[in-house]
Amino acid sequence: MSERPEARSPRGFIDRRGRDVVAERSILAAVSKVYEAWGFEPLETGAFEYADALGKFLPDADRPNEGVFALQDDDDQWMALRYDLTAPLARFAAQNWETLPKPFRRYAFGPVWRNEKPGPGRFREFVQCDADTVGSARPEADAEIIAMSVEGLEAAGLPAGSAVIKINNRKLLNGLMSAIGVTSEAQKLTILRAVDKLDRLGPDGVRLLLGEGRKDESGDFTKGAGLNPAAAERVLAFTAAGVGGRSETLAKLADVVGGSAEGDEGLNELAAIDVALRGLGVGTDRAAFDPSVVRGLEYYTGAVFEAELLLSTLDEKGQPMRFGSIGGGGRYDDLVARFTGERTPATGFSFGVSRLAAALRAAGRGRATTARGPVVVIAFSQERMADYFAIAREIREAGIPAEVYLGSSGMKAQMKYADRRLSPAAVIVGDDELAAGTVTVKDLDLGRELASKVTDNAQWRGERPGQQTIPRGELASALRRILDAG
Amino acid sequence: MSERPEARSPRGFIDRRGRDVVAERSILAAVSKVYEAWGFEPLETGAFEYADALGKFLPDADRPNEGVFALQDDDDQWMALRYDLTAPLARFAAQNWETLPKPFRRYAFGPVWRNEKPGPGRFREFVQCDADTVGSARPEADAEIIAMSVEGLEAAGLPAGSAVIKINNRKLLNGLMSAIGVTSEAQKLTILRAVDKLDRLGPDGVRLLLGEGRKDESGDFTKGAGLNPAAAERVLAFTAAGVGGRSETLAKLADVVGGSAEGDEGLNELAAIDVALRGLGVGTDRAAFDPSVVRGLEYYTGAVFEAELLLSTLDEKGQPMRFGSIGGGGRYDDLVARFTGERTPATGFSFGVSRLAAALRAAGRGRATTARGPVVVIAFSQERMADYFAIAREIREAGIPAEVYLGSSGMKAQMKYADRRLSPAAVIVGDDELAAGTVTVKDLDLGRELASKVTDNAQWRGERPGQQTIPRGELASALRRILDAG
CATH class of the missing domain: 3.30.930.10 (Bira Bifunctional Protein; Domain 2)
Incomplete structure (x- = not known):
């Protein structure tokens, strides 16, 4: 094409x-x-309603889209959203x-x-x-x-x-x-319009509009209700x-x-x-x-x-x-x-x-519901996908949204992804952790600034603020602590 | 008009x-x-999406409603639901x-x-x-x-x-x-169609459709995939x-x-x-x-x-x-x-x-949510409306849907109304009840058949199945018992 x-x-x-x-x-x-x-x-x-049921117009034009979205059904009746x-x-x-x-x-x-x-x-x-x-x-x-x-x-x-x-x-x-x-409808309308300006003009301004009329700051004169x-x-x-x-x-x-x-x-x-x-x-x-x-x-x-x-x-x-x-x-x-x-x-x-x-x-009450993304389980190796999925499932079963990273990028991009999603934490499970029955949890709230500077995987091994290696059985409670603090 | x-x-x-x-x-x-x-x-x-973004058709006709509801925007671009x-x-x-x-x-x-x-x-x-x-x-x-x-x-x-x-x-x-x-697309399609009939025809029928063809009970012959x-x-x-x-x-x-x-x-x-x-x-x-x-x-x-x-x-x-x-x-x-x-x-x-x-x-799991209507507070007298509303409010505050009858009909029609709404109960508060600090609760589940035969208010005074006069403070718990039984 x-x-x-x-x-x-x-x-x-x-x-x-x-x-x-x-x-x-x-x-x-x-x-x-x-x-x-x-x-x-x-x-x-x-x-859709039939146009005559909506009452906005009678179809006298070819496309009577006056204020509504209307079209003709295949039996030629006009209907409108x-x-x-x-x-x-x-x-x-x-x-x-x-x-x-x-x-x-x-x-x-x-x-x-x-x-x-x-x-x-x-x-x-x-x-x-x-x-x-x-x-x-x-x-x-x-x-x-x-x-x-x-x-x-x-x-x-x-x-x-x-x-x-x-x-x-x-x-x-x-x-x-x-x-x-x-009794005149026109005069009633002028009175209503004057009253509607009470907030803006105050009683003195409205008094003028109810009477002979009012000249505004620019010199324009509005005729009053008389x-x-x-x-x-x-x-x-x-x-x-x-x-x-x-x-x-x-x-x-x-x-x-x-x-x-x-x-x-x-x-x-x-x-x-x-x-x-x-x-x-x-x-x-x-x-x-x-x-x-x-x-x-x-x-x-x-x-x-x-x-x-x-x-x-x-x-x-x-x-x-x-x-x-x-x-x-x-x-x-x-x-x-x-x-x-x-x-x-x-x-x-x-x-x-x-x-x-x-x-x-x-009123300061909007978006009370969380804007947090899910916990992201970092994916290192194709051979370990079942383990990553099992860990994500354990986290969800504890009531915490979680997903496995499913793109094709490396560690740095995965951390950026978690960051962009406003994830509270990333979970890192390498071969060492799997052998030892542990998981490493990275608190992204604490480490968000540092994370963007990480350039290789090795850096993630050391002790860093907000990063801890814990027994797998303690994963849910560690994540809960991060969420409660966030 | x-x-x-x-x-x-x-x-x-x-x-x-x-x-x-x-x-x-x-x-x-x-x-x-x-x-x-x-x-x-x-x-x-x-x-709405622009029709070209939907990809269903290019607008070559005056009203290209082929499968979609389409109309022309005021800048002449076609858009479709x-x-x-x-x-x-x-x-x-x-x-x-x-x-x-x-x-x-x-x-x-x-x-x-x-x-x-x-x-x-x-x-x-x-x-x-x-x-x-x-x-x-x-x-x-x-x-x-x-x-x-x-x-x-x-x-x-x-x-x-x-x-x-x-x-x-x-x-x-x-x-x-x-x-x-x-390799022929037509032959592939015939094979797919044959396989799609597996549920209905079984392997023997599909075998015929994959080969020369199949004659059905009515004698009609379907050519096979060959x-x-x-x-x-x-x-x-x-x-x-x-x-x-x-x-x-x-x-x-x-x-x-x-x-x-x-x-x-x-x-x-x-x-x-x-x-x-x-x-x-x-x-x-x-x-x-x-x-x-x-x-x-x-x-x-x-x-x-x-x-x-x-x-x-x-x-x-x-x-x-x-x-x-x-x-x-x-x-x-x-x-x-x-x-x-x-x-x-x-x-x-x-x-x-x-x-x-x-x-x-x-699967027997549909409409698990209740189909029950609200409790209906019967309205006898214009002078008592504030009391009726206060009682409806008390019921709602106990977590039970409730409303005051707001039509203009008498007792019989009000009970019919409550019945039509599948209300679990009607609450009746006459002058006597108000003076005594009591309310009368009518269990409509128990009494639904009888209710349709009531012809005058007097009948409601006596002891009847499913009708009880209780202290107002016990109203919520009485209604809760009716709902739990229903």
Whole structure:
């Protein structure tokens, strides 16, 4: 063949190895265990859904890859890779509604695909983990999802108190809008956008954006929502109500939005969530009411949750920055209705596994699982391979990962190999050792720098730091000591 | 909307729930642990590869979906979902060869996709689990893969002795062919096909297919390979050499193919594999040499492995049938060369996770993980929700899955719900119980039949089999007793 393909991955798809994979798997294992303890069953659906079931588009173009990876099956139906785990759940629930226990609690994790422009930290394939309850309109179902998410994040390794789930309710916002007499959808959106800038601009900046508008440092003018000062103050009082405990927030909110039908409904729902959370032992430090949370309010129909990492991390320039959101969710009562025509209440929480892994690293808890390679049994001679394998087996049977070097290189390269693998130790068994029933153990943690300077086998015979010749029966305990010290 | 989409999955894609998912995950967790102990690191690559890297086709058609799911990226390059885990490994190894430890041991699992006609038990998406060593030409690398696969299958739950890995080597077959003077590729293929029917037709039937040909019961005639009787006997002696221990087989094979250069090479490789397997404590009962294994010989370049379940299962008509292959692999030294031009020795073993789960069920070890639902705390009254949640929390803290019923139905429907979920018990807490500090526990295993006849709450008050009112502090231990009995 004159032309060889280039070895490369498509843009936005990455390979992950070793400890990164192990870290994400241990997150999923820990969270799965928690979710199952709460009565959520695992569900796995296929990667493809029919495009009409995903609902992103109707195939009116030849290749309707708008945001999704789509292709036409051989019966000409368009199918697309799932872009989240909620749409497949809605399809599954609609398809199996008659036979499912109701409410239906399920969790799921797996890759989702977005046909978007990739960028730094922005991939076209990533793993999500979702838990949802379908078929319960009770606010307690929201509370359960919130408390379980808190427990899941902590089980994954987030220190208690390092993250908080902030809870809002779309009905409160609707109540606020009717309290200040706003009916235009465009004006509502402008208000939401202004509130979303609270973190960055503070109340004074948001006050300008709620009113006539705001000129930023560069002189650019952003037109405001046009509220009168009293209405703007009411919006600001609404967003500021999250300070303090949940009961306190409820009392403040009642002052701002109480009286409007939707506002009262939202308040009652939050009150029921509060009661359930207290029964579950979840305080304000882990789940707080925060009316300034507006992200997702357009999508959700009732309660909205946002899990926020409270720790600061360093940005690319070494400046401290808020890590921000590590997951979110809420109540969406209209998704299953797309198929069945019947409104089916549902609520859920979702997080991105790589994002949570990054949060754990920021919290100093990432990659808790060992990055150590296996113990490497050095291979001197073809005639002794059975002995090397027997020794590797003895080490594994003691619960310590081990392998025999299987390349074709000499001693120096074998030590380099063990070093590159972050092996805790190399085991050296020459003819003398085999005759005497001993093994030589080289502590690679201690000797890592020296090892790279070794040029011939003879040097390995002498007494060196971290190298010892011991009876073969003591091999496992000697390795265990090295691992415990490492 | 006048038109609602139908809730259905694309053909060949399935949903899996609850215990099926848990069973497959526990296989992957057990096998991963073994593979890591042997020094194999996990690797995850993206779902898509460039079509030229997969090597299945060159895009000469508008939609070249021949066997794979392919689509054109927005830069017009064709990409396709991986159809196995070996092709992505070859691409990864070629791309990162300079920086990888050599030999490079990795394992991987995940979905693969085949754009083929689905059928019963034949899906277009399934999970594979592979382990491969890239960069070692040593037969000991094959032995390691074999011994590790045996340990992995047993760790997944297969009883020792219920499966055996059968080992062959393509070079032996090449030696045989030159020993009997066969050089035509077509004739070789006819011989291989004849040998592959040994299980079904026995030596007499295969003898006919190696010679002039064979007429089956229906009168249909299959033309044979045209070997003379002496050559046919030699082929049969070759295939029969697998009876007995590995050393015995080697001795028999030496009689049949010894002397030819390739035959001797194959014999030496098998001898080295035997030595390593003995060092690893793997006897003929778990890994046997079997020259009748011909499947995959076209693809592999040296050793070939096939894991076979020895247990009989029942077919659809209740007749005993051999379960057959549960995985396989071998040495393929040409795959990475597609990219680099340099031959890179590699060997590996692969199994389908659903297939292994089916084998475990056939061996009576499937779904070892519990299929039990959570304990259900019955919800009588909105005012008591915090109490219900606190009780569910107490149960979970004792390590027992539990949930509060969150639907809107009455007692009868709640008991039915718990029954449908296979809950071991329901916990009933009325005002009396709360006042007295007690709880009522209903053993649903004992009472499952009766429960479906309950028509009103009053009935639940009396003494019934499997129902007891106990101090709240004893709830966890009472539930534990029910679970242990179940």
